[in-house]
Amino acid sequence: MSNLNFSPRKYLEQILTTRGLTSADGRVLYQYQLSVGEFKEIENILKKSFPFQNLNRIGDEWARLFTLYAAEWFRREYTAKWTWDPILTALNIVDLPVNTRNEVVIKGLRFWKRPIIKYSKANNYLGSIFKEGGFPARLLKEDGNRYISIFQKVTSLYLNNKYDIDELRAEIQQELKTLPQAFEHDETLSLVIDIVKLIIEKVEKYGLNVQQDPITILDQESRSWRKEFPLPIDEDQTIVDDFLRHLFKSTTEEISKHHQLRQAFKCTHSLSEDFRELFSTVYLPEELSFTLKENTELLRTRGHLVIKEGLNNKSHFLCIAYLSLQGSQQVIAEINRGFSKDIRRQSCNETLYLCLEVDGVVLSYKELEDSSLDFETLPVAFEIQDKPKYIAQGALKTKASEVLLSLPAGAKFIHTESEDSPQYIGQFLAFDLYKISGQQRILTQDGDQIFIKCGHSQVEFEQLLFRTNNISALQTSPSLAFTGKPVLKTFGTHTLFCGKEPIESIPLHRLLGEQMLTLKNRQGESLLKKRVIVLPKHFEVNVRAGAVLNQAILDIESDAEIQIEVLNLHSSLVYEKTGISYKCQVECAVVPLALNLKITFKFGGECIVTVPFPARGFKLINEQKEVTSKDLVIHDLLNTELQVYSYDRAAKLNFDIVLKTKKNQGYDVPFYRKKIKVKQGISSINLYELVEDVKGVLALDDDLDSFVECTVSYHHSEKKWNIRHYAHQLNWGKNIKAYYNDKASLSFKPQAMSLVQPQVTSLDLIEKKEWVEQAFQLPELDMSLAPYLLIPVKDSTLFRAKLIPEFNYPEDTEIDELTEATRNFGQNKLSIKQFIRTVNYENNEVFWEHVKALLHNYEHLPLNTFEVLKGLAANYDQLAISVFKLDLSLDLLRRFETELSVLWYLIPVSSWQNAINQLIQYWQKILMDDGTYGRAKAENILKRLKNFTPLLAESFHTFYLSNQRSFGPEFNFHFLNDWIFEGNFIGGLENSEYQRMLQRNHSATEDQAWPTALSQNKWAYFDCMQKLPFSCQLASQWNKDVVYLPFCLAYMNVKHHSKLQLSAYDILQLKQIIAFDEQWFNQIFSSIVKYLILEAK
Template sequence: MPLVQWISDFLSRRGLQEPDGRPLFAYKTSSEEFETLRQLLHGLNLGQHAHPEYAQAWLLFAAEWWKREYPGGAWRWGPLCEAAGQRKVSHEKTRSLVIDGRRQWRLQTTIKSEGKRFIGLVAVNGGLPMRLVESAQGGLSGLLRMVSEQALRYNLHDEQVHQAIEAQAALLPACYQQAPVYELLENLVKAVLHIRKTYSLQGAHDPISKLREECPQWEELFPIALDSQAAASLIKGLVKGIVSITPQSRRPPFQIQRGLRFSSDGSAPVYELSFAMQAQAAREQVAEALGTTGAALPPHFQLLLRIGEREYLVGEALLRGEEYQLIARPLPTIRSLHEPTQLIVSRWGATLHIANLPGGEALSPDEPLIFENAYPFARLLAQGDALVKGESALALMPAKTIVFSEEGEARELYDCLADEQVLIELPAGVTRLTYRKQPFIVTISTSASHHPEAYWQGDSLEVLSVPGLLFRGKPRLRIEQATGFTSHAPAHELFVRAQGKEVSLAQAKAPGLCRLTWRKDGQRLMNNRAVLLPEDASIAYVPGASPFEGSVRLRLWPDIPVHCENEQIELKRHHDGAALILQLKSIGSRPATTVPLCLHWPDGEQRLTLPFPGYGVTLLRNGIQLKSNQALTIEDLVGCRALLMSAQGAENWLVRLTSSGDASRSTLSQEIRYTGIREIRLFELIPAIQQMLSCHPRLDHVVQLELIHSHQTHARLQVGRYSTQLRLHSDREMASLSDGGRDLLLDQEEAEDLVHGLPLAEPEHDPVSLPLHFSEQVFTGNWKVSLPDDAVGPWLLYTRDDSPLHSRPTIVPSTANDLSKPLSPLRKALCEANGEERMHLLRATLRLMAADPKVEDWQILELLLDRLHHLPLASLDICQALIREPQALAMATLLLDDFSSRLAERLPCELPFEWLLIAPEHWFDTFATLRQQLAADDPRLLSLIRNDIQSKSQFLSRWQPALHFIFDQGLHRSFDLQSRDVGLFLKNPAVLTTAWQSHLFDGENSAMQQMFRRNPAETHQYPGSGNTDVGAFLKTPHGHMLLRCSKLPANDFKLATVMLPFMAAFDTYAGRGRQWQADPARLFSLRNARQFDSVWFDSAYQLGLAMAQAASMQK
């Protein structure tokens, strides 16, 4: 069938004679049509590719391929073209196919003048990739739910919605964390918000049915076809959720969700636990949700999810004004439901607070679990008794449970779930369930009210316990209503059951192991196992004379039987009237690290896992003991922790980080003090170690980590970037992996597809997997450097990004015979074999590129970073060149898609560079260049580019708030985006700088005094000035004036912390930022000052820049 006939038939089946301009996904191409189109394209000869209808058919196929088959990862045209029956299609050819196809389909999608222009058009017209929808349901729905609620609550603009999506992108699989996907998700969120604003669905019994009546074409509002159960469930769930929010509602910023995940192949569902959090929340709201006070939370902290005995880093919080920016970190798929889940607030690896959250309580395998009846994810609603709103529900229960439904029939769905549980569908009405003589009642009704989320809050002991609810004193039950309002359950609804008796919680006197019950209107709503201890109960550790012995004092714990579940530990117990004392002795060849205890209460057993109280340090990685002085990579630190033991009253430990550069003056050192801490999560020190490593330009630099007590080093580790390196043999025909001293011999299976090669000057070339080398059919441990000769320039050899071997890449000289074909300046620079000359050429090329955002080399740079961004940035010459050319770096940040979201955080972590050291003039010139060359005369294009640039700049200002005013000025000057502060500053700069200065220094509640109160000198060590001359700065007119404003004496130890941001700001404005970056000690002192208190640093730096600019304007 000719293509023109196929397209005509395709349109006529939709009642059309010609395209009507709708996005391509809205044509709802069927699977049969897609396969027929594939066969037609494969059957065409090369000459037919020139026909006009070919581009039209090809673009439809490309959009559908993106939706159906795109596997994620760096975009490559190759797999798409291959699927369409093409071979070796040039970039120019795909570009013309996109342009011509867009015209023939009459698409409204604008092809941007920058970024991923043509890929973006394919993606936006294909809609959300189905593999993303199916593989990331939990993370995707969590991201969309959080961003939608945030957009509604904070009335976010379009660019802020995009920014919020990028901030939570870690919830998506890494292969889908890219600009075209973010744009589709933004369109999806905007469609949900439009529906809420346009149609009155609040309070509707069935919002979807009502929406279908008011807007029959509502599904076409979304950039996704709802022709799969997964897609329909995602969108309908989002619509139902968003219409239920009232303007006054306030959802908790952290949410744990547990449920059953169904598969499309009909196999038994699996357990799934996920975690989501908002991108921003008020300080007091965060504190309230965590069960603590705003004053108790530091400006910067980590969040870890403890599930049973395992802990996962799920996010970090940065204080910005009176709000926390919450940055999500990916949580692996959790296939368990019953273990208790808690949120840990941590700083420098030490626990500050443990919080219980809704949905985090331990679940009993002896009680039924009640889920909503939904596909593909059924949310857990309740355990035990339940009142469910709806027409049916799912119940998971032990196989021997007796089921009696008063109305209708219960239907068994699966009988082979984990732990010998069965899954049953319960009908509307009352169903009675009985297991081991314990009765439960589940009532299902369409008129039932939504069950509120509730969880226990109180003074928890920092210890691993089963049950997980372990409180000193009486806990309170916090209730989160569906409307978002919060309250605490009244005392008359809370009960404690212990030793066969039930009393009100208010009357209970430290019963120990018990059941906490919430009962309302005669119905039991919650029933949790818990341990309640006296208010002053505690756990103290008394180390013995060696690492093999010590004792634990359980103060104000009752005299109950205890046994140790580790046969390698001897336990003797006695009670002295005030405490239960456990004397412990490790009898194994190695000292024990933990003590697993079983406490026998009258109502059952409690399991406690305590650190062994022997004097010294034990280093563990994922539970396996490490040797002192072991060499690790940064990635190896993940899962590492140090268990600390010292005598009571002498618990001051010190972590010292040290690195030495080529010269003695560049030795860097940082000390972190701990008091009363029993465990340090060493992986939380990764940012501090990276910060130190990245102050030095050398790739093989190492940081020494020491654990010190009483001036004695008890353990140390050596931490570097790489554990291995790719070694090219002298004949250049073979490569091997070396750990520095010897070549490694991997298993053949592990070595397959491990080493890849990419021609640096032609990143559009698909990466090549190096073949293994065999001798007599046995793998030798080497790879053959067998590279195609159809690409110019050198090749970069590297290990694939998911490899646990963190290997330093290596360069293979050019394999091409003919280097005479014309090359762009960037390609020519990348072809240079000499490293010094290559850096010189790269910098010169970047300076040329900075003046012309339309030059082809920007596309090459974007593709190169797409291919290699997973590698350590210090190993890429192009990144080393970028940080030395601030004008080009500013252009790359605002021009290239995914650059700011991928690299804004990483560049300062991995290279001797800080965004704060780019002079404002470089940003202002970049904004002006983009306006003049990309959108000078086209108002529609101007709006599009302005929003795009605003989104990119705002993502960077999340990490560096002090840059916000610079970006506001750039948008005000070049893109007509009005700002009140900028307008005032440009007319009368002194008015704004005086107001900011007053905020920083005047009165007891000034920003400086608040910083002092956040960091009391008794417990916080203020950073020094390092290799900076604070005294010289104080003698300048601005320095003298700032010293007078601070009212601090010139020799005050806090003065360096107060003045360093001002020094950096004045030097940066004057174009001397490179001096800070080139001096490791100076750069390190700047980073330490910001790390100590970023809230103060950012405010002071912003004022310093404004003062420097105001002085320049007056001249």
């Protein structure tokens, strides 16, 4: 070209230079924030220079400028269809062959260091460009209000932890039908999520409220805030500002509602769209207080919060809680950012209990009010919407003009006073659902009348709330039982009736047994009904093992005369009465899990009480059945409880988890030991507690066919189970040229996923029906995406992932470094790890998109399925960067800990510093500000992770964000002064912190098998004790690993950046020692790290 005025190369250099760059830095293209003048100038240059291009091979500079222009065109000009035509028309390009255009996009995005999005068999060139451009602002000019509603709904979903693209699409599919074609594609929806995240971030950071103009506030706080949004900031700024103003205000209201919800401990209920299921959404605040039972110790800083439908039913895991002790019996459970989760109800009439579990044992619980929905007895009302939302049960008044109402068994509508008669809609379980309006009167099976009024001026309904001091812990049917008369929490306006009489006037002996109670107002109108069990004021049932296995001894005390009958088949009962005591002997032909006792009272009342059969030792229970199989998979542990029978005294259970591989089955192998205390009597231990431990041991070996042998020992009883990642695998049949499994009863759904482009949609295998077994043939595979992995579809029958062999890689194709490292892995096992060491926060978007896709699309597979994730876990700098760049969830970080043998104590302070600095510098470069935005972004992530590892605790935040080497009032040198600098021997003084720690854990160390079993002093880094800037000695040697370790890890972390040659087994041993007393360990470790940082000033 002779005319330099329209040189793509020179204008490209100018664009970079004006932004302080010499080359592209990997940012998404809209963040270059082209002005309207630059956009028009690029258009002009591309037009004028195109005739000089070779259509078979477009010049590199033209391609680079074209991709930047096309992305900006989408942001500024897009209005309707998903096509290249209007872009090419704007540049006066009539003929650009498809292959040439694709090559232009590849060249251009490669220069800008941006990834190509792929379909399952091809690159998505147009989607790749449009995603780079940001949100199409011209749509806002035409009808901004139409998009406000979409953003509002996405905001609400996002705040409720629903930000998966597929999940969002399902929730807003009706709204999407009215929008332009771009909204059918994931690229545009992901931009919507990005904008929503930015809006939420601004509202929370600057405390925006509906009374203020958010645009004015943001202009005062930050000159560059608009640059963060994928919207043009020069042309039609008023339209964009108005759109954002609406979004800020609606988001402020949504966040306010969300925060109110997050401060509450409550639940809501809704029916599924097809009325087949009821879901309860449990909301937890950021903190909850639990009262511990007597003689309960808290030795862990982490616990599990679980939900039980009735205290005697199985647990549904909710989340991890971080625990701290206040006083002797009060535990504060901290929940990250509050929490909500949907629970599919299996027993709607049971009350929900939030239970705090540590080591699988329930330490305390809280009842969720209004969580028992009594469809059998009461009408239950729901709002009419896609997923009908629960309003109330029993008599009620509602503002809604019409509601959905379930009718209890045997009830009917009478004297309809509405113009519209109740309209039958369908069924939930066995209960008819009606759409009703106006005022309706319902006659219940026992003759009570209940009124429902729609279109009332306000919502009015009652809850049946009892005092809890006399609620019985016995398992009864129905489940709500009282010792003595039930008493309401509130007195005054309402009265409890049994039949026609208030229960206050009925003698207790006439109330004993199963009763229907009715809550009535002063006008005698029935408001609520509840079927309950009334027991004598003193009523206890204790069980003991008999002389033989099928015999049980029951000790029952009742201050009302009773008769006892065992309802189990083929069982016999004899008992003798002494005063109020009944000593019963039960024999069963077949030993059951539980005994069902029918208790009949002297004046005719009766009830059913269920007690566990007092077996010896322990049993695994799953879905109310004993587990007899010796082979389990990890998933089985989620729904399994260990029932322990310890009648003589409280006891300890030992869990030994031993790794078994093809190589080491014949000799000593890595193990993990856990001890759990159980109370005297019958205890249940939720085996969800063992999932992380089992995964941690399995992670010691790369072979996905490895398994662990779990041995549970108690007194003289011992049982063993083998636990694997997978129970099944698909085999390759050479003759049929297909994968098959010989278990016809199982349904498999295999796919082929690309290991070099995991963001590409995986391909379904083709099922062949002509063979007896299930068989699956491979579809045609694009070898440019090889190698491939055979994997199960999410939510299908799981099987072991395996590499699909025999790839023919295409020749003469340019590939990125990660693809090359992946393909070389077979010859060089370090190729992927070596590549990852070179990765930084910016300039490596292809790698980060790869990691994001693995974590998001294949979360149902073990993390150690993927070499890239294993390589990331082994590189501390890059792992720390991933935490901040990808804003990884706490659940994912815990999975890294258990499945990839990550010990977060080993991530050096310098790695966290580096990751945070890179984040700040990245945004500083893009926004050209003073780093305020990047620091705020880092601070938000730090706040979320403050309880995850001591190195990210709140007292470290100013050090990371501002390099301030003072650790505030939370850190004092009292501990170091008293127990280190004064020269007192560690462990030597009876009142020292070390000695108190050993006393606290005496029951775990009394046999000196724990932690002495790990005290081999084989870690070379114990030599660092000699290099500490203070001296410390031990009074005794047997527990030295426990006492030395926090000092050693702190020193190695700060001074040597954790450059240790540790195997996965070493790390597992370290985890066990830390778990010995995690609170104590964290205190020492954190103090020494801070001291060493201060010493280095």
